[in-house]
Structure formats: C-alpha cells, structure tokens
Amino acid sequence: MSSAARFSSLPRLAGAVCAAACLLVLGGCRQDMARQPKYRALAPSTFFEDGRSERQPVENTVERGALADDDLNIPKDSNAFPLPVTQQLLERGQERYKIFCSPCHGLQGDGNGMIAIRGMKHPPSYHQDRLRQAPVGYFYDVITHGFGAMYDYSAQIPPRDRWAIIAYVRALQLSRNAPAADLPPALRQKLGAGGAPAAAAHAGGAEK
Amino acid sequence: MWWSLVLRPQLVCSPHKRNANMAQIFHRSSNFVARATLVLALSAGGLALAVIGGLARSPYLTNQNVARQQPVQFSHKHHAGDVGIDCRYCHTSVESSAVAGLPPTKTCMNCHSVLFSNAGYLEPVRESFRTGQSIAWVKVHRLPDFVYFNHSIHINKGVGCASCHGPVNQMPLLWQASPLLMSWCLDCHRNPEPNLRPKSEIFNMDWKAPANQAELGKKLAAEYKLRTTAELISCSTCHR
Numbered sequence: 001m002s003s004a005a006r007f008s009s010l011p012r013l014a015g016a017v018c019a020a021a022c023l024l025v026l027g028g029c030r031q032d033m034a035r036q037p038k039y040r041a042l043a044p045s046t047f048f049e050d051g052r053s054e055r056q057p058v059e060n061t062v063e064r065g066a067l068a069d070d071d072l073n074i075p076k077d078s079n080a081f082p083l084p085v086t087q088q089l090l091e092r093g094q095e096r097y098k099i100f101c102s103p104c105h106g107l108q109g110d111g112n113g114m115i116a117i118r119g120m121k122h123p124p125s126y127h128q129d130r131l132r133q134a135p136v137g138y139f140y141d142v143i144t145h146g147f148g149a150m151y152d153y154s155a156q157i158p159p160r161d162r163w164a165i166i167a168y169v170r171a172l173q174l175s176r177n178a179p180a181a182d183l184p185p186a187l188r189q190k191l192g193a194g195g196a197p198a199a200a201a202h203a204g205g206a207e208k
Numbered sequence: 209m210w211w212s213l214v215l216r217p218q219l220v221c222s223p224h225k226r227n228a229n230m231a232q233i234f235h236r237s238s239n240f241v242a243r244a245t246l247v248l249a250l251s252a253g254g255l256a257l258a259v260i261g262g263l264a265r266s267p268y269l270t271n272q273n274v275a276r277q278q279p280v281q282f283s284h285k286h287h288a289g290d291v292g293i294d295c296r297y298c299h300t301s302v303e304s305s306a307v308a309g310l311p312p313t314k315t316c317m318n319c320h321s322v323l324f325s326n327a328g329y330l331e332p333v334r335e336s337f338r339t340g341q342s343i344a345w346v347k348v349h350r351l352p353d354f355v356y357f358n359h360s361i362h363i364n365k366g367v368g369c370a371s372c373h374g375p376v377n378q379m380p381l382l383w384q385a386s387p388l389l390m391s392w393c394l395d396c397h398r399n400p401e402p403n404l405r406p407k408s409e410i411f412n413m414d415w416k417a418p419a420n421q422a423e424l425g426k427k428l429a430a431e432y433k434l435r436t437t438a439e440l441i442s443c444s445t446c447h448r
Binding site: 035 | 292293294306310312314317322340354
C-alpha cells in the first residue's frame with residue numbers, strides 16, 4: 001500500500017494531463033464559429049412571424065441608385081429610346097433575352113420557345129405588324145408590368161437591361177424585314193453576287 | 209494502480225530490483241505485455257486520429273453526393289437540363305452579388321400558373337403564392353459562417369457553375385457535388401488555371417476543358433487579371 005502511494009502520484013499526474021489534453025482536442029469538435037448567431041442571406045428566422053430573416057421593403061421603396069435610372073421610365077406610348085444603341089447594348093440585350101425571354105418567346109422571337117412548346121400559351125410573334133409598329137415604350141411597359149399570361153419581370157430585369165432587351169427585340173424584328181438596300185456594301189455583294197442562294201444564305205447567317 | 213505497469217514496468221518486476229524478501233507477483237511475460245500495451249495504445253491513438261480525420265473528410269460528414277429532400281420535388285434536371293432554362297432565370301443575382309439568390313415563388317408561377325397548374329405536388333407552390341409564406345427550401349450548399357464566399361467574383365473571373373456545383377442539369381433532386389472543404393477551395397485558389405473558362409461558357413453545364421486547357425488557362429488568367437497566388441490564398445480573401 002505504501003509503495004503504491006509512492007509510485008502513483010506521478011502516473012496520476014500524467015493521466016490527468018493526458019485527460020486534459022484529450023478534452024482540449026475534443027474542444028476542437030465544437031463549431032461555434034461555424035454557426036454564428038447571425039443571419040445570412042435568405043436564412044430562416046424564428047424571431048419574425050413570417051419565418052424570414054429578409055424583411056419586405058415598405059411599399060414604394062426606392063432602391064438605392066434607382067433614381068439615376070428615372071429617365072429610363074418612359075411612357076407606354078412613347079417611341080423615344082432613352083439610351084444610345086451600341087453594339088455593347090445589343091449584345092447585352094441578346095444575352096438577357098436568351099435568359100429571360102427565349103423560354104417562351106423563342107430564340108427568334110416568333111413565340112415558339114420551349115415553355116410554349118410544353119404547353120404555355122404561345123406568345124404573339126414579334127414579327128407581326130402590330131408589334132413591329134408598337135412604340136418601344138410599349139415593350140418597356142410589358143416587361144415592367146406584365147401582359148396577359150406573362151407576369152412582370154421588373155424584379156429580375158433592371159431598367160437598363162430592359163432597354164437592352166428591347167433594342168435586341170427590334171434587331172430581331174429587323175432580321176426578318178430588312179431591305180437588301182440597307183445592307184452594308186460587302187454584305188449586299190455577297191447576297192447579290194453569291195450565285196447559289198444556299199451559299200448566300202449561309203454567308204448571311206455567318207455574318208449575323 | 210494499473211498504469212504503473214504500463215508506464216514503469218521495471219518498478220514491478222525488473223531483475224535488478226528483485227529482492228529475496230519480496231515475492232515475485234508478476235510473471236516475466238508481463239514485461240512484454242506492458243510494452244505491447246504501450247505500442248498498441250500509441251497506434252490505437254494514431255488510428256483513432258486517422259479515422260476521425262478521414263471521417264471529417266468523408267461524404268458522411270461533408271454531405272457530398274447526398275440528394276436532399278425538398279418541400280417540393282424540384283428537379284434541376286427538368287428545368288435546367290430538359291427545358292434548357294438558363295441558371296440566371298431564377299438565380300438572378302449570381303453575377304452581381306455574393307449570393308446567387310433563390311427565386312421568389314412568383315418566378316415559379318411565371319410558368320406554373322398555366323403549366324401543371326392542377327398538379328398536386330405543386331400545391332405547396334400555389335399555397336405559397338396565395339398566402340405569401342415562403343417555401344422552406346432546404347439549403348444544399350452550406351458553408352461555415354466564417355467563410356465569406358462570393359458568387360459574383362467567381363463568375364466574373366471565369367469559374368463556371370459546374371466547376372463547383374457539378375452537372376446540375378442532371379440532378380433530379382439537387383446534391384452537393386463538391387466536398388466544400390477548405391482544402392478543396394485552396395486546391396483551386398493555389399492553381400486556378402485548370403478551372404478557368406471563356407466568359408461565354410460560364411453557365412454551360414456541359415463544357416469540357418479543351419485539350420489545350422493549360423495554355424487557355426494561362427491566357428484567361430491574364431485576361432481576367434487574376435490576383436497573385438499569395439493574394440488568392442491569403443486568409444482574409446475568404447475569412448473576415
């Protein structure tokens with residue numbers, strides 16, 4: 001018994017140190033910092049009644065920076081395009097059109113998008129006379145407020161992009177109604193002197 | 209106590225200390241048993257560490273490749289794959305914000321006010337639209353709160369959706385295709401070039417790196433003005 005007491009204090013200490021070290025290591029398993037008491041985007045909340053941490057903005061709230069876009073809100077019957085039409089704007093419009101419009105309106109604007117094919121009401125073709133004559137403000141109004149079965153896209157498409165899309169829709173309309181005289185000389189030559197119509201059409205498609 | 213056997217076996221049965229008037233309690237094989245116990249204890253500790261480390265990296269704890277049940281059985285395969293809707297139709301803020309954004313129920317109703325408008329499994333969507341209550345979608349990619357991941361910078365510097373999210377257009381129910389471990393982030397931050405794509409291919413789920421990716425990656429890294437590796441792997445790039 002006395003010899004046991006003589007030898008046990010050191011191992012006892014060693015054991016205690018080991019146990020403490022193990023506890024420390026186990027402490028690493030706690031992930032307090034990984035789950036902090038804060039909200040990240042779209043996180044649920046137990047505090048607010050509707051269960052969302054994101055609050056609804058008060059009605060008629062003006063988004064920061066949106067005042068600068070005020071000039072872009074032109075009336076429905078106006079035909080004054082509020083932005084300079086550049087290649088860059090058209091390319092942006094093409095990209096946005098493909099994302100937001102082509103599912104129903106189709107890549108060519110004829111109303112044969114995949115969603116329409118799958119059973120949605122076919123939207124009118126942009127190439128019909130009514131829409132070819134419609135002022136640009138009309139398109140802006142439809143994107144902003146919706147029309148018929150189409151809900152509004154004001155949340156998804158900011159004003160500048162709406163105009164980019166409208167510019168592209170105008171380009172789509174032109175693509176089926178451009179007189180040959182309007183083509184640049186090089187293209188006109190290809191079209192006229194191309195010989196075989198198939199070759200001409202092919203060249204035209206590549207240029208576009 | 210038992211551990212005096214393990215830690216100092218010679219105290220108990222060392223031949224030098226053997227004493228005529230002290231009875232020999234332990235058999236000589238105790239020496240071997242004591243040493244074997246030591247070796248086993250150490251290797252068991254090492255094994256335990258290896259198991260814990262391996263477990264932490266395994267899909268069991270990272271949730272990699274586990275398809276999540278959702279309140280509505282939303283299929284990315286159907287919407288992004290079969291119908292071909294662009295990622296940005298719903299995830300509208302992915303190019304301009306840290307978060308890709310989850311669409312409001314109204315975005316679902318853009319089509320489903322007409323399509324499958326009587327389908328029973330879409331009732332939670334219609335109910336959400338009627339009542340204004342959010343659908344409680346289950347988050348699939350959850351990073352620790354001390355990681356400040358930003359979608360827009362990756363999109364704008366040539367990293368495609370599929371590089372991290374995998375072939376989403378083939379996932380009926382979404383799963384996390386990557387481990388989302390810090391080591392996995394760093395693999396790319398140390399050497400991003402193999403994962404860079406042309407701007408036009410960012411949202412293309414089927415893009416495959418061309419044969420000359422090494423060359424293309426270098427060219428794109430210069431074009432996108434990627435930061436230096438030291439900056440890309442600096443702590444404060446991802447942690448605040």
